[in-house]
Amino acid sequence: MNDRPRIAIVTAADEGWPPGLDPLHEQADLTLANDEKSLRKALSGADILMVTDFRTDLLEDCWPQQHRIRWIHATSAGVDALMIPPIRDSEIPVTNARGIFDRPIAEFVLGLILCFAKDFPGSLRHQAEREWVHRETERVEGKRALVVGAGSIGRQIGRLLSAAGLSVTAMGRSAREDDPDFGQVHAAEQLHALLPDADYVVVAAPLTPDTEGLFDATAFSLMQPTARFINIGRGPIVRTDDLVAALDNGEIAGAGLDVFEQEPLPANHPLWTMQNAILSAHMAGDVIGWKEALSEQFVANFKRWQAGEPLQNLVDKERGYAAR
Amino acid sequence: MNDRPRIAIVTAADEGWPPGLDPLHEQADLTLANDEKSLRKALSGADILMVTDFRTDLLEDCWPQQHRIRWIHATSAGVDALMIPPIRDSEIPVTNARGIFDRPIAEFVLGLILCFAKDFPGSLRHQAEREWVHRETERVEGKRALVVGAGSIGRQIGRLLSAAGLSVTAMGRSAREDDPDFGQVHAAEQLHALLPDADYVVVAAPLTPDTEGLFDATAFSLMQPTARFINIGRGPIVRTDDLVAALDNGEIAGAGLDVFEQEPLPANHPLWTMQNAILSAHMAGDVIGWKEALSEQFVANFKRWQAGEPLQNLVDKERGYAAR
Numbered sequence: 001m002n003d004r005p006r007i008a009i010v011t012a013a014d015e016g017w018p019p020g021l022d023p024l025h026e027q028a029d030l031t032l033a034n035d036e037k038s039l040r041k042a043l044s045g046a047d048i049l050m051v052t053d054f055r056t057d058l059l060e061d062c063w064p065q066q067h068r069i070r071w072i073h074a075t076s077a078g079v080d081a082l083m084i085p086p087i088r089d090s091e092i093p094v095t096n097a098r099g100i101f102d103r104p105i106a107e108f109v110l111g112l113i114l115c116f117a118k119d120f121p122g123s124l125r126h127q128a129e130r131e132w133v134h135r136e137t138e139r140v141e142g143k144r145a146l147v148v149g150a151g152s153i154g155r156q157i158g159r160l161l162s163a164a165g166l167s168v169t170a171m172g173r174s175a176r177e178d179d180p181d182f183g184q185v186h187a188a189e190q191l192h193a194l195l196p197d198a199d200y201v202v203v204a205a206p207l208t209p210d211t212e213g214l215f216d217a218t219a220f221s222l223m224q225p226t227a228r229f230i231n232i233g234r235g236p237i238v239r240t241d242d243l244v245a246a247l248d249n250g251e252i253a254g255a256g257l258d259v260f261e262q263e264p265l266p267a268n269h270p271l272w273t274m275q276n277a278i279l280s281a282h283m284a285g286d287v288i289g290w291k292e293a294l295s296e297q298f299v300a301n302f303k304r305w306q307a308g309e310p311l312q313n314l315v316d317k318e319r320g321y322a323a324r
Numbered sequence: 325m326n327d328r329p330r331i332a333i334v335t336a337a338d339e340g341w342p343p344g345l346d347p348l349h350e351q352a353d354l355t356l357a358n359d360e361k362s363l364r365k366a367l368s369g370a371d372i373l374m375v376t377d378f379r380t381d382l383l384e385d386c387w388p389q390q391h392r393i394r395w396i397h398a399t400s401a402g403v404d405a406l407m408i409p410p411i412r413d414s415e416i417p418v419t420n421a422r423g424i425f426d427r428p429i430a431e432f433v434l435g436l437i438l439c440f441a442k443d444f445p446g447s448l449r450h451q452a453e454r455e456w457v458h459r460e461t462e463r464v465e466g467k468r469a470l471v472v473g474a475g476s477i478g479r480q481i482g483r484l485l486s487a488a489g490l491s492v493t494a495m496g497r498s499a500r501e502d503d504p505d506f507g508q509v510h511a512a513e514q515l516h517a518l519l520p521d522a523d524y525v526v527v528a529a530p531l532t533p534d535t536e537g538l539f540d541a542t543a544f545s546l547m548q549p550t551a552r553f554i555n556i557g558r559g560p561i562v563r564t565d566d567l568v569a570a571l572d573n574g575e576i577a578g579a580g581l582d583v584f585e586q587e588p589l590p591a592n593h594p595l596w597t598m599q600n601a602i603l604s605a606h607m608a609g610d611v612i613g614w615k616e617a618l619s620e621q622f623v624a625n626f627k628r629w630q631a632g633e634p635l636q637n638l639v640d641k642e643r644g645y646a647a648r
């Protein structure tokens with residue numbers, strides 16, 4: 001029954017084949033679905049979906065009445081785009097790329113923190129003006145970071161920031177006392193109580209109904225005026241208009257943003273010109289070799305699937321993320 | 325004899341009193357020497373010099389035939405400006421600010437490394453153009469850093485870069501096998517053999533006759549074209565023209581420079597406009613509170629001096645740095 005299963009590779013519009021899928025060709029038939037037409041065709045015949053387009057909104061439109069899909073793998077950490085009713089409410093297992101992005105994203109977050117503390121953006125501005133301007137900088141040692149999201153990415157962020165001398169507090173969906181990395185993890189209900197104590201607030205949470213809009217005007221008003229907000233999770237966890245206002249009013253001191261409610265961020269968006277914001281193009285986890293690593297992870301899971309073994313990195317569809 | 329000793333505070337031109345010296349006023353007479361006239365006057369009567377101007381070249385011009393100077397303290401890590409013949413060849417003990425700058429500079433170096441690896445300067449350039457440009461970034465985990473200079477600053481850099489996952493090699497004046505932080509420290513003669521293996525070369529050495537011009541065209545030609553050069557030590561350790569050529573020719577991939585042969589860096593210098601260089605104004609160690617910390621360290625040493633106890637952070641004038 002698993003002989004030559006059909007795998008549809010669902011990519012963003014007009015994207016080509018991901019690298020590193022060669023090992024699959026002996027055991028499966030692969031098709032590339034990178035527009036509406038090819039997606040409709042692929043969905044009706046596929047056994048397996050490998051979804052590299054983590055922003056897809058075509059999937060819901062194209063989802064067929066009849067299908068034989070038995071497994072969906074996302075080559076992303078966030079699976080929010082896949083939590084559409086026909087998938088969420090089905091028996092189809094969903095797996096994700098848990099692990100691949102952890103360390104690169106943690107490094108990116110530490111880099112953003114050091115950019116703020118050492119004012120590298122200011123140095124680059126002075127450099128462009130050929131100005132020698134000595135300033136006092138900030139220590140990061142002893143600064144307090146609140147990591148929102150205690151999954152594998154948040155965990156790695158916590159480990160790296162601790163290693164760099166920051167004092168790390170974690171917030172997860174629910175409280176626990178004996179976390180191997182964080183010790184104590186605070187419950188989501190504690191967010192507003194935790195925000196006033198943080199020098200850096202780092203969002204590493206999945207986008208779920210619980211986290212959507214979590215960072216709004218109230219949340220920013222509770223942060224210190226010297227605090228920085230970093231989002232490498234998902235854009236809609238933040239009310240962007242509220243963030244812009246908080247940056248404008250000096251309610252917070254800065255923001256490092258790799259993800260946005262709308263991606264690409266529109267050219268006329270006020271965030272682009274804010275001097276206390278450091279923006280990047282949803283790339284925090286994408287280190288050289290990332291696509292190969294994602295394919296390798298999928299191929300390894302495919303081998304398990306073919307052997308009838310349990311899949312790794314299964315997403316808990318009630319919660320909206322993979323909790324191993 | 326030590327009753328109300330006279331302390332001259334030697335600062336850069338027109339600078340005011342450093343903060344945090346209040347505790348001295350009960351036990352000593354303090355004068356501020358911040359131009360040639362006040363310096364000449366202060367030198368002839370002072371028992372102690374506290375030199376905050378680490379670039380001073382007035383000291384040699386103004387050094388008196390007759391004086392009663394019995395101790396010179398530099399509020400900097402580098403004491404190169406004090407190694408003029410009448411001081412170097414005298415019995416006057418020289419102490420420095422060993423320790424104060426270690427951790428701030430280590431953080432600054434890690435920040436520069438992450439700026440290069442994650443291309444934050446590129447993100448800021450795209451941000452200024454309102455361009456959404458996804459790029460692949462680099463890991464820092466597993467990258468190889470060569471720290472040139474195994475004093476207290478180099479040591480702290482090594483510790484922090486190791487904590488951040490880099491693989492660190494150290495070069496000091498002489499080789500040793502059992503260094504508490506580095507394990508092995510390579511001898512200065514090994515520099516050219518070590519350069520080809522480094523992804524990041526970090527200069528944390530003092531400026532001495534041995535290190536002046538150490539990084540010249542030959543040194544840069546031995547580095548990898550993907551490697552970055554970071555200097556938080558002293559400008560004259562580098563032949564700046566050779567560095568500019570190496571950056572221009574792609575012999576190395578980038579440079580993070582906090583110190584320069586000429587400071588302030590002249591406005592017409594080619595380094596300002598190099599996109600693969602990140603420049604700052606000799607400020608890597610100057611975190612908020614640094615001046616107070618420097619004064620506190622001097623006051624503590626002054627109490628030892630008055631009590632007839634050994635001074636801390638004595639500079640080995642033969643070597644040109646404090647080797648505790």
